[in-house]
Amino acid sequence: MPDSFMRMLSEMTGKMNPETILSSLIRINTTNPPGNETAAAQFLHGLFSQAGIHCEILEGAKGRGNFLAQLGSDDPAAPRLLFLSHLDVVPPGNGWSFEPFAGDIQQGCVRGRGALDCKDMVAAEAAAMLALAQLHRDSPLRGKLIFAAVADEERGGRNGIQYLIRQHRSRIEADFVVNEGAEDPLRLGNEVFYFIQTGEKGLAWSTLRARGRTAHGSQPSLGSNAILTMSRALDRIGRYRPEVVLIPEVRRLLKTLADRRGWQEPLNPQNLDRFLSTWEDRGFAASLESMTRMTISPNMIKGGLKTNVVPDLCEVSADIRVLPGQDREYALGQLQQCAGNRIEIDMPTFHPPSFTASDTPYYRIMEQAISQVCSSASGKPRVICLPMLSTGATDSRFLRQAGFLCYGAEVLAPDFPPDIRLTIHGADERIDINSLHYFTGFFFQLARLYLG
Numbered sequence: 001m002p003d004s005f006m007r008m009l010s011e012m013t014g015k016m017n018p019e020t021i022l023s024s025l026i027r028i029n030t031t032n033p034p035g036n037e038t039a040a041a042q043f044l045h046g047l048f049s050q051a052g053i054h055c056e057i058l059e060g061a062k063g064r065g066n067f068l069a070q071l072g073s074d075d076p077a078a079p080r081l082l083f084l085s086h087l088d089v090v091p092p093g094n095g096w097s098f099e100p101f102a103g104d105i106q107q108g109c110v111r112g113r114g115a116l117d118c119k120d121m122v123a124a125e126a127a128a129m130l131a132l133a134q135l136h137r138d139s140p141l142r143g144k145l146i147f148a149a150v151a152d153e154e155r156g157g158r159n160g161i162q163y164l165i166r167q168h169r170s171r172i173e174a175d176f177v178v179n180e181g182a183e184d185p186l187r188l189g190n191e192v193f194y195f196i197q198t199g200e201k202g203l204a205w206s207t208l209r210a211r212g213r214t215a216h217g218s219q220p221s222l223g224s225n226a227i228l229t230m231s232r233a234l235d236r237i238g239r240y241r242p243e244v245v246l247i248p249e250v251r252r253l254l255k256t257l258a259d260r261r262g263w264q265e266p267l268n269p270q271n272l273d274r275f276l277s278t279w280e281d282r283g284f285a286a287s288l289e290s291m292t293r294m295t296i297s298p299n300m301i302k303g304g305l306k307t308n309v310v311p312d313l314c315e316v317s318a319d320i321r322v323l324p325g326q327d328r329e330y331a332l333g334q335l336q337q338c339a340g341n342r343i344e345i346d347m348p349t350f351h352p353p354s355f356t357a358s359d360t361p362y363y364r365i366m367e368q369a370i371s372q373v374c375s376s377a378s379g380k381p382r383v384i385c386l387p388m389l390s391t392g393a394t395d396s397r398f399l400r401q402a403g404f405l406c407y408g409a410e411v412l413a414p415d416f417p418p419d420i421r422l423t424i425h426g427a428d429e430r431i432d433i434n435s436l437h438y439f440t441g442f443f444f445q446l447a448r449l450y451l452g
């Protein structure tokens, strides 16, 4: 990012630069459950009120505050952009080498739970909006910028985004939404790839049940062992080779990466896995693999009552993720087919996949903002933006279902330290200040391009 741009930003935000905001937010413990996001919303409310920005706190339940702010024109015909992020965090767990809620700044990083998910985004969006408010004090924005830092993302969003969509939709209505959910930038030689999330896989959590007949453990042939029936089904599930499907956005992503790596053949479902096996970065290859097929992962098992009793019941919980275009029936059908007809299947939880096309002016403006902020004067590394599909889920799924156009962004510095990404939802979570500045610069630039 050009130095002059960063200087302008830090002057405009003064003491309220993104790292200061982030460290204050981390110090407010919003572990969900219980959440207590209202405390963090109140902190933002103080900051925004002081800057003269219209803002409010809407509680989905007691203590579950959602912070909303808006800047610019109220004209319904004017362009509207929504910056989304969430205030709650997952429990810190063990293994930290520093205090998870100290929010200290050490070795160029802001440290603590939420530094990457997703208080960094809250801080970047807040700092960008505060900077815009200063810059546009005398010449108002052409359109409206809305900022929503919501509650309860980590546990299904009922008191957060779902509540806002249901009860306060008019307050968050926008032409498009920018949220979390993209992969980290990827450095390949003289190029750096930034990803724009255009969709999320759907989730189909299932229970598989094998039934049998009890008997004395000393005479097993008198019974029918449900654990053995299940183990045969699990063996088939383990060998399941799902159909490879390349949705257009993922095809474009893969094609670009394959070209860069000098892959000679045209990429297709038949040779895709061979291509993926050439990647050294196994984490990224696993992510690409999951973007191109339904996955079934049996993750919990229980069965049996006693060592001397043949079990008559064995149950398995499986995490299944489906691609855009694959519905509940498809997932059930595939699962039944490989588990076999002796297995009963329930699918108590199904969240459909969600998707926003990339051939929109909004997507292009996202690309433009990323390129402008992340390109250096020397032109190296060259910045390239690519669409992607998330294998996990964010609040964007609820918004897309309600008809919103959503994109996910993760605009870290081109040379961000890769080891910090492993700390997301883990111990020693932290973000480098440089990346936080890039992220802030991206939001600032995006709003200027679309609403300035």
Ligand SMILES: [Zn+2]
Pocket: 086, 117, 118, 153, 180
């Ligand atoms: Zn998050």
